Structures are given as C-alpha cells and as structure tokens.
Amino acid sequence: MCRGDDELAAAPANQPPAQANNPVELIPEDLTDDNVSELGASIASSSTSVSSSIFDFRVENGRTYHRYKDGKYNMPNDERENDRLDLQHNLFLLTFNNKLGLAPPNDADSKVKRVLGTDLSPSMPQFVPPNVKFEIDDLEEEWTYSQPFDYIHSRTMNSSVSDWKAYFKKGYDHLTPGGYFELQEADLFAYSDDDTLKADSALSKCTDLMYEASVKLGRPFQKIPPLVAIMEEVGFVDVRMSVFKWPSNSWPKDRMYKELGIWANENFCNGLEGFTMALFTRAHEWTREEVLVFLTSVRKDLNDKSIHAYWPILDTGSIGPVTTMPSFRETFGDFSPTMHGVIVSSVLIPGALSALVSGVMADRFGHVRLFALGAFIYGCGTGIECASPILGVFILGRLIKGIGEGMFLSNVYVQVSEISPARIRGIMTALPQFAIVTGIVTGYFMCYGTARFGLSTVAWRLPLAIASFLGFLFSLTYWVVPPSPRWLLAKGRPDEARLIVERLGLDEKEGEEMLELSSDGEHDPNAPVLEILRQAFAGFREAFSAPYRSRTFFACFLLGMQQWSGIDGVLYYAPIIFTQAGLDGEQATFLASGVSALVILGATIPATFLADKWGRKTSTILGGTLITALMVLMGSLYAAGKVAGEGAGKWVVIVSVYLFAIVYSGTWAIGIRTFLVESLPRKTRSSASSLAQASNWFANYVVALITPVLISKSSFGAYFLFAGCSLFTTIVAGFIMVETRGHSLEAIETRYEEKNTKAASNGKKDGLVVTRVRSVV
Structure with a gap:
C-alpha cells in the first residue's frame, strides 16, 4: 500500500x-x-x-x-x-x-x-x-x-x-x-x-x-x-x-x-x-x-x-478534541462527522431560543432571578454531561445547558448596566466579558492538563464537573446582587427602589431621574407563567414598532455583525496558519489556542478599566477600521501566494491574527455590548436585548457553518468577506451611533426621544421616512 x-x-x-x-x-x-x-x-x-x-x-x-x-x-x-x-x-x-x-x-x-x-x-x-x-x-x-x-x-x-x-x-x-x-x-x-x-x-x-x-x-x-x-x-x-x-x-x-x-x-x-x-x-x-x-x-x-x-x-x-479523544470515544463509541456536528452545535440553538423569551421573563421575574436560574440550569445541564453514561444523555445535557446559557447571557449585561452609575457603567458592563475571557483561558489550560489522564474518563468528565460547580456557584448571586431599581419601579415598589439607589451610590441627579420613572405600559406583574410566551411575542412586536424599531434593528445588527467580523472563524483556523510558519504541532496548537487566549485576556484587562475613558462610538469606529485593515492584509497575502512560501508573509499573518484578537477584544467585544444596553429604551430593553443576543447566536452558527467551506474553496475569500462585513458595520455605526458614555440611561433615552421628535417634524419617524399613501377603495 x-x-x-x-x-x-x-x-x-x-x-x-x-x-x-x-x-x-x-x-x-x-x-x-x-x-x-x-x-x-x-x-x-x-x-x-x-x-x-x-x-x-x-x-x-x-x-x-x-x-x-x-x-x-x-x-x-x-x-x-x-x-x-x-x-x-x-x-x-x-x-x-x-x-x-x-x-x-x-x-x-x-x-x-x-x-x-x-x-x-x-x-x-x-x-x-x-x-x-x-x-x-x-x-x-x-x-x-x-x-x-x-x-x-x-x-x-x-x-x-x-x-x-x-x-x-x-x-x-x-x-x-x-x-x-x-x-x-x-x-x-x-x-x-x-x-x-x-x-x-x-x-x-x-x-x-x-x-x-x-x-x-x-x-x-x-x-x-x-x-x-x-x-x-x-x-x-x-x-x-x-x-x-x-x-x-x-x-x-x-x-x-x-x-x-x-x-x-x-x-x-x-x-x-x-x-x-x-x-x-x-x-x-x-x-x-x-x-x-x-x-x-x-x-x-x-x-x-x-x-x-x-x-x-x-x-x-x-x-x-474532547469529543474525539479516545477516553470520550471509549465511553460513547464512534459517531459520524454529522453526529459530531450535532453534538457540538446542540448547545447553540436552545441557547438562542431561550434568549428570545428570557427578556419578557425578566420583566416578570427580574434579571437577577433569570440569570441566577439560567446559571442553575447551566450547572444541571453540565452535570448531566459529566455523568452521562450514553451519548443520548450527553446531548440532552448540552441541550439543557444551552437553555441556561441563553438565559443568563442575555440578562447579565442588562442587569449590570441598570445598576451601574453612569460614570463607571463602561467598566461594569465590560466585567462580564472579562469573566468570559478568563474562563476561556482557564478552560484551555485545564483541559490541556486533564488530557494527560489518557483513557480514563476523568480526562473529559473533570472539566465538565468543574464547569457544573461554577454554574451552581454563579446561581448564588441571587442572594448577593440587588434587583434593578428600574425593575422595582416598574413593579410598583418605589420604596425598595429608593433603598437600592442609595446602596448603589448613584449621584443625586441620576437617582432622581431614575426614581421619577413611571411604570405605565409594563407587563402585568401578576400574569401567569403560561402568559409569558404571549407576552414575549407582544414584546417583540412592541420592540419592532415605532418609535423603538430603529434601535431594535440596530442592536440586532451590531451583535450579529460582531460574529461577521470573523472572530471565531479566524481563531479556529489559527493552528493551521501557525503550523505553516514552521512550528511543530504541539507548539503551534499552544500558540494558536493557549497563547491566543492569553493575548485576548491581556487585551481585555486594560480595555475593561479604560472602557469609560473613551467613547463607545469612537471605540467601535476605530476598532472596525483596524479589523478591516487586518483582514484585508491577511486576505491580500493569501491571494498573492505570500503565505505558502518561506518568506515573511506567513509571519505577518500570524502577527495579524494576534493583533486582530487584541483589537477586537479591546473595542468591539466591550464597546458594542455596552452601547447596546445603554441605547435601548427602558420599555423594550429586555425584549430587544434578547433579540440582539439571539441574533449573535444565530450569526455565530452561520459563520461556523460557512467558514470551513470558504477556507476549503479559497484561501483568501473568508478574509475579504469578513473585511467587507467589518467595513460595512463601521460605516453604518459612524452614521447611526450616538455617544452614550457618561450619561444616565434616562438621559440617553431623553436624547433619543428628542431626536425622534425632531425627525418626525421633518417628515421622518424613528429614523425612517414616513410616506403617506391614500387608500382608494
């Protein structure tokens, strides 16, 4: 042979x-x-x-x-x-x-x-x-x-x-x-x-x-x-x-x-x-x-x-990877590439669906309860994965885990934004992203170590057991984190809201603006649980109705285009890029996975503490410009055939991958998330943020689906696609985004209302031209 x-x-x-x-x-x-x-x-x-x-x-x-x-x-x-x-x-x-x-x-x-x-x-x-x-x-x-x-x-x-x-x-x-x-x-x-x-x-x-x-x-x-x-x-x-x-x-x-x-x-x-x-x-x-x-x-x-x-x-x-390690296969047997895809992606769709309904559920039960419940469900799902004796039970655990993940991810940012003073809201809203990146780094090196257990099922069960424990630990935040004063006001509990405002250390003006809120138009606080689904669709209709639709569409656009920047697609193929530079397999994998994670963490730390030092719009435009330039550079080197040889081209690509991760982590990963929750109106903030989170998850699924095809068909096509998407996002953001840094959520909402009023007087409404058509019967 x-x-x-x-x-x-x-x-x-x-x-x-x-x-x-x-x-x-x-x-x-x-x-x-x-x-x-x-x-x-x-x-x-x-x-x-x-x-x-x-x-x-x-x-x-x-x-x-x-x-x-x-x-x-x-x-x-x-x-x-x-x-x-x-x-x-x-x-x-x-x-x-x-x-x-x-x-x-x-x-x-x-x-x-x-x-x-x-x-x-x-x-x-x-x-x-x-x-x-x-x-x-x-x-x-x-x-x-x-x-x-x-x-x-x-x-x-x-x-x-x-x-x-x-x-x-x-x-x-x-x-x-x-x-x-x-x-x-x-x-x-x-x-x-x-x-x-x-x-x-x-x-x-x-x-x-x-x-x-x-x-x-x-x-x-x-x-x-x-x-x-x-x-x-x-x-x-x-x-x-x-x-x-x-x-x-x-x-x-x-x-x-x-x-x-x-x-x-x-x-x-x-x-x-x-x-x-x-x-x-x-x-x-x-x-x-x-x-x-x-x-x-x-x-x-x-x-x-x-x-x-x-x-x-x-x-x-x-x-x-974990799902193809001998210890994993020893437990669950062999499965086809299609089944492998089902296993990996089984967490994504239930996460997107739960994110869709978690907004209106948060209006009913509060964001703290929702992300604590989501963390508990995540812990249960991961625990089922850890203890699963057969593949079907393992997939069931991932489905349950996805539901919990969608619930707490779509609520954490809103809750943090609503309880943070305007002067440090950027830093506070960036902390969840910092925690996510820290988890990525810790998870990589933990799995790198447990893989040494060989055929023992401890190799893949131990990381899942630790993740399950952390999920249950995170659910304890229900007894630590105070509810949002805005949610308490909406539930008709102003006295409790006033106490929370004092505990949060809001300045007098910002506290007064918050406590003057009306609870008109909120969801019925006594609605039965089964009514939540109907209210969810009603909340979505309201989010896409005037005068809120433009901000809802823009929120979904921004979070979806985060994925179309290529952050997951490029980093997934980083090991191949690094091996082409002459690095051996383990060294290339470590540099592409472990070191990349450390680089992202290193960029996230200063970006978190500097989040309130520069504007959300500025970081989005600057980040988008640099991301586009790096993607064009990498795509051009591939198109010119400068990466396959032994010249400097491949090293430029490797450095560009790291720079891309740094720029994305320091700008879009933090700035866009912060702007999103700040810009959404109070009345539709939960529903619209849920829609935006679902948009991000669905975009992630599509990018993960097409990136391998693009890479196999063209060495440079994916880079130019991501560059085009990033450039388009940057241009749109330059025209539509308003600066929200340093303003209270109420002041931001007032600015949007004034903008809509001015637009309506000029023949526009909600950012769209109003065309009146007479109906002839």
Missing part, C-alpha cells in the same frame, strides 16, 4: 500528540528499535502470495523499477535505492527527535502490537520483527482489510497518489474511533530565505523539470498545505500541520540544522539519479548520458554552501 519505508500500522491511539502517557502492551526492546529497519522474519510470511511476475523487475538505464502497476512509482527499487531509504529513514528519525512521527503511537512508552506495511514491489527489508508483515498491494485500489487500524502512517507519497481525497477517505473509513492518520511529505521545490537560490540555478531547473515531467506522466507533485482542507472535508478533525526544514548542506549555523544538512545532502546527492532518471527519460525523452551530465551541475549547487537552500518537510496529522 505504501512504498519504500512507508507503513500502514496498527497501534493503540490513546491520546492526541504529546498526550500519550498510559502504558500499553510491552514488547522486548530489541524487537522494537525504530533505528533498525531490518530485523526478524522474511517477506515470505506475507499474507499476500508473491508470484514470480512481481519479482520480474523492469530494468531501465542501469536501474531496476517495479513492474506490478508499472509507472505508478517513478523511483527505482534496487539495492542502491534501499540503502538510500535506510539513510532517509534515519534522517526522519533525526528530524522527529528519534521518533517515526508526532502521533502518540510513536511515543517511547507506546509499543505497537501489530504492523502491516504495503508496497508496489517486494523491496521491503529482509528481516523484520515478528509482529510486522508486508503485503504487495496498491493503495489506490479498494481497501479490503477486515479490521480497522488504530494508526495509519504515510510517508513521501507525493507524485505516487493520483487522488488524495480518495486516499484520505479510505484511511478515514479504516480507522478505529480516535485513531490517527499521519502524513509525512517533502515539498518538491527548494527555497531560500535570502534569495541565494536563483531561479536559473541548476537546482531550481531540476525541480522545475521534475514537476513538468510529473504532470506529463499524470501524477503531478502536490503542494502539501492544501491537503489539510481535503482531510477536513473527508471528515478528519483537528488536522494539524508541522513544518520542518532539511538544508541542502551544512550551511546553517544552528547545530541541529547543520547536522540535518549533512544528512540531507548525502540523501539528495545519493538519490539524485533515482529521483530524476525515470522522469527525465520517460517524460522529457532525455538520454541517460544527458541526465547524468545535467546532474553534475545540480550536485554542484547542492554542495555549494553559499546557496542557502532547504526543503520544507511537512508532517500532517489528524487528532481529536
């Missing part, structure tokens, strides 16, 4: 890379030394019958080639090539710190039970361990294995696979739940960061000719980074790419890369004839002598230390 030193291996897939620490079946060390590639029994024990025709090699230009499926593999299979493959095997070991790869089955304490290797020709090692066997087979044919594999290891298959998607699909279909697929490939083209490798050099001409020949022969060399999207399309999750470098010789100063360069030079120089002879004679119709003469110049470039060339070596692996 795999050629040369490639393997299709069955091994326990216990945890994601760098997370395997539980022992598996041990095998005597002298039989499992990966540094030795020839041990054990002979190929005659293979389960595939080896006929004499398979040993009838094709002799061409002094080299031998496979005859079975002739032409699928353009490298020779003679002893010279086998020696080079042994050298290359050790070069890979040196690259991966004496391991075959980065997936858990390659860790020192993870010993394989059985290994199956495949090849198109019988050029495998003569002696192998007793738990290893080889078969003569073609990986592009139908896979007929009776049992799935825990680990599939594929190396240097470039130009041998005609349909990568079909190859990945076969691998996906033949993996056990939580198994791993690892792909190790080299880029055909050499690169130099200082332009010492010229386009007209013999080395550059050689790789160009090799690519042209592969196209003519119907098996073109493939760029490796785009394979990530193909693996994800097939169904693999959390696909990560790590990039290493093999220098052309010992030119680097770094000791490790100098050693790699010595070995790589030996590998390239010894294999140069095998790399090119079949390609050049078959596709370009060169003679053997012409090839050998040309290769003299190529070897000269390879040995020239003034040419700082290198080849990218890319290790691409599929590993799993």
Whole structure:
C-alpha cells in the first residue's frame, strides 16, 4: 500500500500528540528499535502470495523499477535505492527527535502490537520483527482489510497518489474511533530565505523539470498545505500541520540544522539519479548520458554552501478534541462527522431560543432571578454531561445547558448596566466579558492538563464537573446582587427602589431621574407563567414598532455583525496558519489556542478599566477600521501566494491574527455590548436585548457553518468577506451611533426621544421616512 519505508500500522491511539502517557502492551526492546529497519522474519510470511511476475523487475538505464502497476512509482527499487531509504529513514528519525512521527503511537512508552506495511514491489527489508508483515498491494485500489487500524502512517507519497481525497477517505473509513492518520511529505521545490537560490540555478531547473515531467506522466507533485482542507472535508478533525526544514548542506549555523544538512545532502546527492532518471527519460525523452551530465551541475549547487537552500518537510496529522479523544470515544463509541456536528452545535440553538423569551421573563421575574436560574440550569445541564453514561444523555445535557446559557447571557449585561452609575457603567458592563475571557483561558489550560489522564474518563468528565460547580456557584448571586431599581419601579415598589439607589451610590441627579420613572405600559406583574410566551411575542412586536424599531434593528445588527467580523472563524483556523510558519504541532496548537487566549485576556484587562475613558462610538469606529485593515492584509497575502512560501508573509499573518484578537477584544467585544444596553429604551430593553443576543447566536452558527467551506474553496475569500462585513458595520455605526458614555440611561433615552421628535417634524419617524399613501377603495 505504501512504498519504500512507508507503513500502514496498527497501534493503540490513546491520546492526541504529546498526550500519550498510559502504558500499553510491552514488547522486548530489541524487537522494537525504530533505528533498525531490518530485523526478524522474511517477506515470505506475507499474507499476500508473491508470484514470480512481481519479482520480474523492469530494468531501465542501469536501474531496476517495479513492474506490478508499472509507472505508478517513478523511483527505482534496487539495492542502491534501499540503502538510500535506510539513510532517509534515519534522517526522519533525526528530524522527529528519534521518533517515526508526532502521533502518540510513536511515543517511547507506546509499543505497537501489530504492523502491516504495503508496497508496489517486494523491496521491503529482509528481516523484520515478528509482529510486522508486508503485503504487495496498491493503495489506490479498494481497501479490503477486515479490521480497522488504530494508526495509519504515510510517508513521501507525493507524485505516487493520483487522488488524495480518495486516499484520505479510505484511511478515514479504516480507522478505529480516535485513531490517527499521519502524513509525512517533502515539498518538491527548494527555497531560500535570502534569495541565494536563483531561479536559473541548476537546482531550481531540476525541480522545475521534475514537476513538468510529473504532470506529463499524470501524477503531478502536490503542494502539501492544501491537503489539510481535503482531510477536513473527508471528515478528519483537528488536522494539524508541522513544518520542518532539511538544508541542502551544512550551511546553517544552528547545530541541529547543520547536522540535518549533512544528512540531507548525502540523501539528495545519493538519490539524485533515482529521483530524476525515470522522469527525465520517460517524460522529457532525455538520454541517460544527458541526465547524468545535467546532474553534475545540480550536485554542484547542492554542495555549494553559499546557496542557502532547504526543503520544507511537512508532517500532517489528524487528532481529536474532547469529543474525539479516545477516553470520550471509549465511553460513547464512534459517531459520524454529522453526529459530531450535532453534538457540538446542540448547545447553540436552545441557547438562542431561550434568549428570545428570557427578556419578557425578566420583566416578570427580574434579571437577577433569570440569570441566577439560567446559571442553575447551566450547572444541571453540565452535570448531566459529566455523568452521562450514553451519548443520548450527553446531548440532552448540552441541550439543557444551552437553555441556561441563553438565559443568563442575555440578562447579565442588562442587569449590570441598570445598576451601574453612569460614570463607571463602561467598566461594569465590560466585567462580564472579562469573566468570559478568563474562563476561556482557564478552560484551555485545564483541559490541556486533564488530557494527560489518557483513557480514563476523568480526562473529559473533570472539566465538565468543574464547569457544573461554577454554574451552581454563579446561581448564588441571587442572594448577593440587588434587583434593578428600574425593575422595582416598574413593579410598583418605589420604596425598595429608593433603598437600592442609595446602596448603589448613584449621584443625586441620576437617582432622581431614575426614581421619577413611571411604570405605565409594563407587563402585568401578576400574569401567569403560561402568559409569558404571549407576552414575549407582544414584546417583540412592541420592540419592532415605532418609535423603538430603529434601535431594535440596530442592536440586532451590531451583535450579529460582531460574529461577521470573523472572530471565531479566524481563531479556529489559527493552528493551521501557525503550523505553516514552521512550528511543530504541539507548539503551534499552544500558540494558536493557549497563547491566543492569553493575548485576548491581556487585551481585555486594560480595555475593561479604560472602557469609560473613551467613547463607545469612537471605540467601535476605530476598532472596525483596524479589523478591516487586518483582514484585508491577511486576505491580500493569501491571494498573492505570500503565505505558502518561506518568506515573511506567513509571519505577518500570524502577527495579524494576534493583533486582530487584541483589537477586537479591546473595542468591539466591550464597546458594542455596552452601547447596546445603554441605547435601548427602558420599555423594550429586555425584549430587544434578547433579540440582539439571539441574533449573535444565530450569526455565530452561520459563520461556523460557512467558514470551513470558504477556507476549503479559497484561501483568501473568508478574509475579504469578513473585511467587507467589518467595513460595512463601521460605516453604518459612524452614521447611526450616538455617544452614550457618561450619561444616565434616562438621559440617553431623553436624547433619543428628542431626536425622534425632531425627525418626525421633518417628515421622518424613528429614523425612517414616513410616506403617506391614500387608500382608494
């Protein structure tokens, strides 16, 4: 199935890379030394019958080639090539710190039970361990294995696979739940960061000719980074790419890369004839002598230390999040990618629906009761997830958790805004966002640690148990946080409202403005619970009626467009961007997830304390302008093809991702939320904020749905889409937003009423032109 030193291996897939620490079946060390590639029994024990025709090699230009499926593999299979493959095997070991790869089955304490290797020709090692066997087979044919594999290891298959998607699909279909697929490939083209490798050099001409020949022969060399999207399309999750470098010789100063360069030079120089002879004679119709003469110049470039060339070596692996960890799969079994999507998104829709009705429920019961109840429901749902014995119960827990999350998220901001003095309302309204970001950081590092528990269900149950505890703890705020004075006035309890005003420390003017409120038009305080649904729809109708509709539409627009800035979409794909920069898998994941979370937290802290130092409108416009510029920059670099190479483009993208997270966290994440609750009228504040929160959740769902499609279809399309949405939002905000910083909620509402009165006198109402049409019967 795999050629040369490639393997299709069955091994326990216990945890994601760098997370395997539980022992598996041990095998005597002298039989499992990966540094030795020839041990054990002979190929005659293979389960595939080896006929004499398979040993009838094709002799061409002094080299031998496979005859079975002739032409699928353009490298020779003679002893010279086998020696080079042994050298290359050790070069890979040196690259991966004496391991075959980065997936858990390659860790020192993870010993394989059985290994199956495949090849198109019988050029495998003569002696192998007793738990290893080889078969003569073609990986592009139908896979007929009776049992799935825990680990599939594929190396240097470039130009041998005609349909990568079909190859990945076969691998996906033949993996056990939580198994791993690892792909190790080299880029055909050499690169130099200082332009010492010229386009007209013999080395550059050689790789160009090799690519042209592969196209003519119907098996073109493939760029490796785009394979990530193909693996994800097939169904693999959390696909990560790590990039290493093999220098052309010992030119680097770094000791490790100098050693790699010595070995790589030996590998390239010894294999140069095998790399090119079949390609050049078959596709370009060169003679053997012409090839050998040309290769003299190529070897000269390879040995020239003034040419700082290198080849990218890319290790691409599929590993799993919590729902694909072996401990999770061990409990709930395997499920399809569609079911995986259902599990992940099951919290979203009930959250959006509960957010819709929580506004009118808050008018009836108060915001404090609602977010305390929501936190309690969240704790119950997460507790059910933690204790679930089967997948159906786990999904039920997520549905319940979503209901609770929608209830408290849509009420916390309103409650905080209504009990905060105008002078510090920005800081107070930003605190929930600060708490959310802190939770993200804590959650990441907590899961990073619990994953070390391996197959034990503690690995995924412990984070859920802690989240459940925090939900119940948060519900205790009902006995700590005072109700809103505005809600007490609306319920006809002015004496209690006056006491709360005094406790909150509002200044005399702001307190008087608040206590002069009328409770006219509020929902019936004695309405039965079943009446809430009818009142919810009535509240929505009122929110979209004059003179409130423009502010309701604008609130829904702003919170929805928060998601269309690309905050979730870009950060989700940050690991892929970082691995393309040459970082190994675990390092890239840590930088893209852990460090990104720390960066967001670092930006949120000063933004929280400075929230009342600059205007909401100013932060929205400035933030939107910077977000648009960063998105255009990243999209332009992708469109120009500057990210896939080894230049500065990819590093600019990485820095831009961090800057984007900083700008968004310091402006839109805080300023828009604060403006929203300040700008909504008291009468429809609960209903309109619920609608806006639901708009955010639905937009999040759509963005999450289309972002993978956009990334797979175009490397830059998603960035330009997010840039366009951010620019449009910024322009709209510039025309419509009014500054609310430093004003009481009552003063803000008065300003809107005066604005509507003035607009109505000019033939407009609620920001819309009023057109009177006479009805003719």
